[in-house]
Amino acid sequence: MTPRLPPLMYPPMNFLSLSRSHRLFEALGRNYEIYFPYPGYSGSSFTNSALTPIQKAELGGVRTVDPVKAFFFMGRERVSDGFDSAPPGTRTRPLCIIGAKACDLQGFRILDQVFMDPEYGDPTYRRLRETSLVISSDCTTALETCFCTALGLQPHPQGLFDLNLSPVDGGYLVEAGSAKGQAVLDAHPDLFEEAPSGLTAARDAARSEVKAMVESNVAATGTPNGKDLAGRVVHHYDSPLWAEEASTCVECGACNTICPTCHCFLLYDQKNDRGFSRFRVWDSCLLNDFARVAGGANPRERLWMRLRNRFEKKFEFFPATGGMIACTGCGRCTSACPGKIDIKRVLRKLAGD
Amino acid sequence: MTEKTPYSSVECEVLDVKVETPAIRTFKLRPVRELSFLPGQFMQVSVPGVGEAPFTPSSFCKIKETIEFTIVRVGRVTEAIHTLKPGDRVGVRGPYGKGYPLDAFRGRDVFVVGGGVGLAPLRTLMYSLFDMRKDLGKLVYRAGCRTPSDFLYWEEINSWASKPELDMRLTVDRSDGTRECAVGLVTTIMDFDGVDVSKAVGVACGPPVMMKFVTKSFLSLGFRDENIYLSMEKNMSCGFGKCGHCRLGNFYCCKDGPVFTYAAIKEFPGIWD
Numbered sequence: 001m002t003p004r005l006p007p008l009m010y011p012p013m014n015f016l017s018l019s020r021s022h023r024l025f026e027a028l029g030r031n032y033e034i035y036f037p038y039p040g041y042s043g044s045s046f047t048n049s050a051l052t053p054i055q056k057a058e059l060g061g062v063r064t065v066d067p068v069k070a071f072f073f074m075g076r077e078r079v080s081d082g083f084d085s086a087p088p089g090t091r092t093r094p095l096c097i098i099g100a101k102a103c104d105l106q107g108f109r110i111l112d113q114v115f116m117d118p119e120y121g122d123p124t125y126r127r128l129r130e131t132s133l134v135i136s137s138d139c140t141t142a143l144e145t146c147f148c149t150a151l152g153l154q155p156h157p158q159g160l161f162d163l164n165l166s167p168v169d170g171g172y173l174v175e176a177g178s179a180k181g182q183a184v185l186d187a188h189p190d191l192f193e194e195a196p197s198g199l200t201a202a203r204d205a206a207r208s209e210v211k212a213m214v215e216s217n218v219a220a221t222g223t224p225n226g227k228d229l230a231g232r233v234v235h236h237y238d239s240p241l242w243a244e245e246a247s248t249c250v251e252c253g254a255c256n257t258i259c260p261t262c263h264c265f266l267l268y269d270q271k272n273d274r275g276f277s278r279f280r281v282w283d284s285c286l287l288n289d290f291a292r293v294a295g296g297a298n299p300r301e302r303l304w305m306r307l308r309n310r311f312e313k314k315f316e317f318f319p320a321t322g323g324m325i326a327c328t329g330c331g332r333c334t335s336a337c338p339g340k341i342d343i344k345r346v347l348r349k350l351a352g353d
Numbered sequence: 354m355t356e357k358t359p360y361s362s363v364e365c366e367v368l369d370v371k372v373e374t375p376a377i378r379t380f381k382l383r384p385v386r387e388l389s390f391l392p393g394q395f396m397q398v399s400v401p402g403v404g405e406a407p408f409t410p411s412s413f414c415k416i417k418e419t420i421e422f423t424i425v426r427v428g429r430v431t432e433a434i435h436t437l438k439p440g441d442r443v444g445v446r447g448p449y450g451k452g453y454p455l456d457a458f459r460g461r462d463v464f465v466v467g468g469g470v471g472l473a474p475l476r477t478l479m480y481s482l483f484d485m486r487k488d489l490g491k492l493v494y495r496a497g498c499r500t501p502s503d504f505l506y507w508e509e510i511n512s513w514a515s516k517p518e519l520d521m522r523l524t525v526d527r528s529d530g531t532r533e534c535a536v537g538l539v540t541t542i543m544d545f546d547g548v549d550v551s552k553a554v555g556v557a558c559g560p561p562v563m564m565k566f567v568t569k570s571f572l573s574l575g576f577r578d579e580n581i582y583l584s585m586e587k588n589m590s591c592g593f594g595k596c597g598h599c600r601l602g603n604f605y606c607c608k609d610g611p612v613f614t615y616a617a618i619k620e621f622p623g624i625w626d
Binding site: 084115121280295309316321 | 358361362364385399400401406427428429431561587588596597598600602623626
């Protein structure tokens with residue numbers, strides 16, 4: 001028997017006008033250190049409210065140039081001091097990230113699995129994930145490099161956010177995705193109002209339109225669907241495709257550092273006025289020394305082997321060990337690559353014989 | 354409970370340094386708090402402010418107050434480790450990964466083959482096997498090194514010859530006139546008497562190329578894939594499956610190994626690279 005729901009007394013107060021959104025962000029700025037996308041020459045990048053007025057935030061568009069992971073799994077981070085078993089203290093104010101896209105949120109799924117396991121959880125990553133407020137937003141357009149739909153994602157957030165803002169005429173439609181997000185709505189009842197009629201339909205139409213743009217990218221480039229890629233790297237393990245694709249690689253590692261799911265790091269120790277500290281810094285599996293052992297033996301001594309490793313890790317290892325592909329279709333690796341290695345092209349070759 | 358970082362090391366005092374060969378030394382450490390380990394597990398040893406590198410202890414795991422590591426000088430960190438003197442401080446964290454499943458060895462013949470500096474982790478294993486000797490069937494030990502002067506623990510291993518029921522043979526790739534030893538690759542001394550290969554456990558630890566050929570020998574002798582235990586060498590860094598360096602197929606060497614059965618990894622391409 002279906003329980004009777006109480007009659008809905010009021011329509012959902014889920015519209016946030018543009019001007020009131022600035023008031024909301026300013027209010028959040030009292031408790032959080034706020035970062036938001038700001039348009040630049042090659043796309044939007046995250047900036048701080050101390051550097052750029054919040055009114056200049058660009059919440060539509062596509063994913064930023066820089067991945068959201070950089071706020072949680074930082075490029076360089078002190079992870080221990082001397083022989084002290086307590087994690088070093090880091091920032092005091094929690095973070096609020098505004099304008100994360102669905103592809104970056106999907107990145108959290110992979111990074112959470114890597115860094116938040118119960119036995120050896122990374123205390124810094126966990127603390128940042130627990131204390132931060134993530135306000136995501138729908139993509140309102142797509143780049144040629146976007147292919148999230150081939151990996152079962154949508155270009156609008158479907159979870160893993162505290163609040164999601166869908167740009168609509170005059171402001172945003174707001175959805176809470178967590179208790180933390182709901183608490184923000186509850187704390188600012190004066191800022192939200194009933195959505196003018198037709199806006200929900202307009203949002204859905206905009207979402208469909210962007211989804212169609214990504215799907216047409218995927219179709220035009222013959223990008224295979226993620227679920228058809230199982231076993232393909234192993235199938236093509238000795239294929240000439242790797243050497244072909246690696247021929248323009250300059251071994252810069254940008255594909256790794258800019259990837260929302262790449263999590264590899266190296267630990268290095270440094271003497272300092274505390275005695276010594278240990279740092280965790282981003283590493284890149286494309287670099288020659290990544291898998292080299294002391295004494296010189298290198299299981300992946302050729303560049304094409306290292307390129308293959310990147311695909312094997314994302315499309316074989318993670319599906320086998322974590323139940324998901326470690327690629328979100330954001331296309332950042334393609335955009336960042338000076339050698340013009342296009343992940344969609346590599347995947348198309350993998351899907352072929 | 355206060356939160357702990359998995360990246361910090363436990364302070365240890367260097368008690369003793371023993372020169373094994375020109376490039377290999379054994380360091381006896383006393384940790385400020387107990388560090389228990391099982392044979393085959395590894396730890397990260399660090400020189401404060403210089404860096405850390407992975408090693409498997411070489412001492413008996415039931416000795417709790419001290420822990421020994423036998424270390425070859427091959428890189429930046431081991432270069433610094435080799436300058437350590439008694440009284441110096443180092444860091445150790447771990448143990449990590451899975452060691453040898455000794456309980457599964459009970460009642461079975463055990464055939465151990467080691468090469469080069471692989472004799473260090475095998476010393477830990479052999480101490481435990483001697484300790485549980487009455488629960489094992491036949492115990493076979495084969496060891497090889499490049500030259501007699503490269504042979505780790507030469508006196509100690511030779512003293513094992515007097516142990517009852519240890520079938521032991523040693524070999525070197527080539528003689529250098531220093532010590533008396535048979536010459537030939539370790540795979541040439543893998544013949545044995547009376548081992549029940551259908552159930553016997555084979556253990557190999559040494560350089561990848563040696564393990565590859567020892568595995569082939571085990572297989573041709575009739576050992577089963579799931580009974581061959583290999584200690585895989587990769588560049589383990591974090592020790593708990595996060596940093597990504599030591600991937601071996603769909604495993605991380607640090608977390609899922611470093612001891613794997615051949616059955617577990619044989620389908621992955623490039624395991625001996």
